[in-house]
Amino acid sequence: MPTTPTTPALDVRPYDALLLYSFGGPNKPEDVVPFLRNVTAGKGIPDARLEEVGEHYYGFGGRSPINEQNLALKAALEAELAERGIDLPIVWGNRNWEPYTADAIDELEAMGAQRAVALVTSAYSSYSGCRQYREDLAVVLDKRGQLDESGSTTVQFDKIRSYFNHPGFAQANVEAVLDGYAELAAKGGDGAAARLVFVTHSIPDTMEAASRVSHATYSAQHLDLARVVAAEVSERLGHDVAWDLAYCSRSGPPSQPWLEPDVNDHLEALAAEGVRDVVLSPIGFVSDHMEVAYDLDTEAMETATTLGMTAVRAGTVGTRPAFVKGLVDLLLERAAMARGEEVAEATVGELPPFRSVCAPDCCLRRDGEPSGLPALCGQELYR
Numbered sequence: 001m002p003t004t005p006t007t008p009a010l011d012v013r014p015y016d017a018l019l020l021y022s023f024g025g026p027n028k029p030e031d032v033v034p035f036l037r038n039v040t041a042g043k044g045i046p047d048a049r050l051e052e053v054g055e056h057y058y059g060f061g062g063r064s065p066i067n068e069q070n071l072a073l074k075a076a077l078e079a080e081l082a083e084r085g086i087d088l089p090i091v092w093g094n095r096n097w098e099p100y101t102a103d104a105i106d107e108l109e110a111m112g113a114q115r116a117v118a119l120v121t122s123a124y125s126s127y128s129g130c131r132q133y134r135e136d137l138a139v140v141l142d143k144r145g146q147l148d149e150s151g152s153t154t155v156q157f158d159k160i161r162s163y164f165n166h167p168g169f170a171q172a173n174v175e176a177v178l179d180g181y182a183e184l185a186a187k188g189g190d191g192a193a194a195r196l197v198f199v200t201h202s203i204p205d206t207m208e209a210a211s212r213v214s215h216a217t218y219s220a221q222h223l224d225l226a227r228v229v230a231a232e233v234s235e236r237l238g239h240d241v242a243w244d245l246a247y248c249s250r251s252g253p254p255s256q257p258w259l260e261p262d263v264n265d266h267l268e269a270l271a272a273e274g275v276r277d278v279v280l281s282p283i284g285f286v287s288d289h290m291e292v293a294y295d296l297d298t299e300a301m302e303t304a305t306t307l308g309m310t311a312v313r314a315g316t317v318g319t320r321p322a323f324v325k326g327l328v329d330l331l332l333e334r335a336a337m338a339r340g341e342e343v344a345e346a347t348v349g350e351l352p353p354f355r356s357v358c359a360p361d362c363c364l365r366r367d368g369e370p371s372g373l374p375a376l377c378g379q380e381l382y383r
Contacts, residue, residue, distance in 0.1 A: 012088050012335045017113040019104055019157070020074050021133055022121040024094025025057075025064025025290065031097070032057045038096040053251075056294045066289035067097075069318065070121065073287070076319040080328045088331075091116070095133060101140045108155045117334055118159040118377065119327060121286045123169055125162040125354050126203055126211045126218040131363035131375055134159070138374035147374060158338060159377040160330045162354040164221050165228075165347045168326015172317035173225070173283055174232045180279040180314030181237060189310040192239050194277035195270055197263065198226045199300075200284020201291060202247035205257040210364040216351050219245070219259060222284060224349040229283065244270075248295040263296070264303045271307040278304060281314040286323075288316050 026035040032054040033047055040050070057064060074090050081088055089111060093104025108116055118137070122129035137157055141147040146154045163169050181191050200222050203211075211218040222245055230243045246266040250258040261269070263280070270278065280300060282292050296313050304311035317323040329346070334356055336343045345353035355362065358378035 010084050010086055010332065011339075012086055012331060014115050014338055015088065015117045015158075015331075015335055017108055017111065017116040017155075018077070018088055018090045018331065019108070019116050019118040020070065020077070020090055020092045020121070021101075021104075021118045021137075022070050022092070022094050023066065023289075024097030024100075025066040026097060027063055027067060029058060029062030032062050035097050056290060059298075060290070060293060064290045065293060066287065069287035069289060070094075072319050073121070073324070076324045077327060080324050084328065086328075089113075095136045101136050102144070105140065105144075105155060113155050115156040115158070117331065117338075118157055119331070120159065123162060123164040123286060124200075124218055124221050124284065125164075125215075125363055127207050127363050127365045128203065129218075129363075130162060130358070131365075134358065134375040134377050135373045138376045141376075142374055157376050158334065159356065159358075160327075160334050161345075161356045162221075163326070163330055164225050165349045165351055165353070166326050166330060167346050167348050168322050168324075168329060169317060170225060170228050170232075170348045172320040172323035172326070173229050173281065174236070175320060175322065176315040176317065177229060177233050177279065177281050178236055180281065180312050181233070183312045184277060184279055184310065187310055187312065189277040189312070191237065191277070193275075194241075194279055195275045196230060196233065196241050196243040196279050196281060197266065197270075198222065198229075198243060198245045198281045198283040199248055199263050199296060200245070200282070202250040202258045202260070202262070204252065205259065206366040208259055210366055213359065213361050213363070215354055221351065224351045226283060228349045229281070248300070249291045263300050267300065267303050267307060267309065267311075271309060276309055278309055278311040279314055280311060282316050285316050287318050292316060 026032045033050050036050040036054055070092055074092050078090055091104050091107045093099050093101050095101060120130065120133050138147060184194055185191050203218055208218050226243060226245055230241050234241045244266065246261050246263040247259050248263045280296055282296055285292055301311060333343050333345060337356060347353050360379050
């Protein structure tokens with residue numbers, strides 16, 4: 001696997017804060033429906049239906065693991081910055097639950113931050129993984145009267161590029177998959193015959209089509225990284241690893257096409273082919289939040305057991321050192337670019353580094369249909 005080239009100087013200017021920007025999740029049963037109202041705002045979904053959807057959360061005590069995992073990542077980033085002698089405060093904010101985007105902006109303003117860089121806890125480029133966060137920032141600032149037509153704000157925001165093909169993210173996934181194969185062997189599985197199934201969050205076909213403006217579609221980004229990870233795992237194990245990409249967590253009406261195959265359907269197809277051992281790698285997720293805890297650890301594992309398969313779930317990148325170090329490298333890279341310096345943007349695979357300053361038509365919700373909402377960290381604002 002290619003190694004990270006020499007990183008820029010340990011200089012984070014012009015940034016005086018880092019915004020760790022995530023999805024958010026409920027902390028107790030009473031939070032579940034209000035949280036889901038935020039997630040589905042504008043879609044007219046009745047509370048009765050949200051209660052049904054919330055059963056996944058109630059099965060875990062009404063608490064999503066994502067918040068604790070974000071705090072763990074924040075602490076790991078702070079430790080890595082301190083190890084490098086970098087003094088940069090980190091503020092945590094979420095789109096859909098406390099601390100909200102507005103809370104994070106309040107904290108940034110209170111500390112006197114003038115220019116912050118946003119690190120989104122989504123590695124891939126798509127509407128839900130990139131633009132929706134940029135829109136949320138802009139909409140919140142607009143409602144506060146802090147956004148003018150040029151995009152000027154009290155706190156100026158840039159963003160770190162989508163990092164699915166950064167060496168740190170790739171290496172951390174390789175390590176997680178190798179750990180998964182070791183666990184499979186401990187369970188008596190046949191690693192040489194096991195199928196490696198990469199899993200990510202499904203999105204509507206219309207969003208997939210719109211994502212192609214960002215150099216490559218959402219699915220192509222995953223496939224590019226999967227090839228890199230599978231090749232490295234094959235070399236480390238000493239034998240070729242057969243692999244596939246499957247999806248989980250689809251929602252919306254059955255009439256709306258989403259990316260397939262669903263991981264459970266795919267496990268059934270593999271079983272029909274005679275595959276008996278499987279390693280599931282949640283390559284589309286940064287941490288073990290609800291989509292992993294329920295859709296893979298609960299639902300997919302039940303499917304595998306019913307099919308008579310020996311299955312293990314590899315870890316997410318979480319706070320693995322390679323991932324955390326890579327994020328700080330990306331911070332330094334973005335800071336150098338903001339200062340106008342030439343930077344070697346480290347990547348693995350065949351796709352180029354994605355944009356740090358998004359194009360106007362980048363990551364739309366649907367192909368050719370701008371949302372009409374303003375979006376920060378791009379070349380222009382939609383009004």
